[in-house]
Amino acid sequence: DPHLMINQIPGFWYIVGLHSEEGINSLGVTAPGLPFVAMGHTDKIAYAFTVASVDLVDYYIEKRNPDDSLQVLTANGYENMIEV
Secondary structure: OOHHHHHHHOOEEEOOOOOOOOOOOOEEEEEEOOOOEEEEOOOOEEOOOOOOOOOOOOOOOOOEEEEEEEEEEEEEEEEEOOOO
16 A cells, blocks of 8 residues: 555665566566565556545444334335335
């Protein structure tokens, strides 16, 4: 994740280039122990990654109708559940 502290000494990321006679021409950054350019660019594309803290799940507690298990309580009273 590139959202690391920039005043960290020594720095986490270091600049690396990967060039070959077969046409590989990549420049970017990597971390200690990674044998590849983790984020960088070639002569054709640029690539990077990040980890976003996103809300992927919402939990709801529904009160079901004791007389009809296919209904839940809403602001308008019990209503049929629908499949989505």
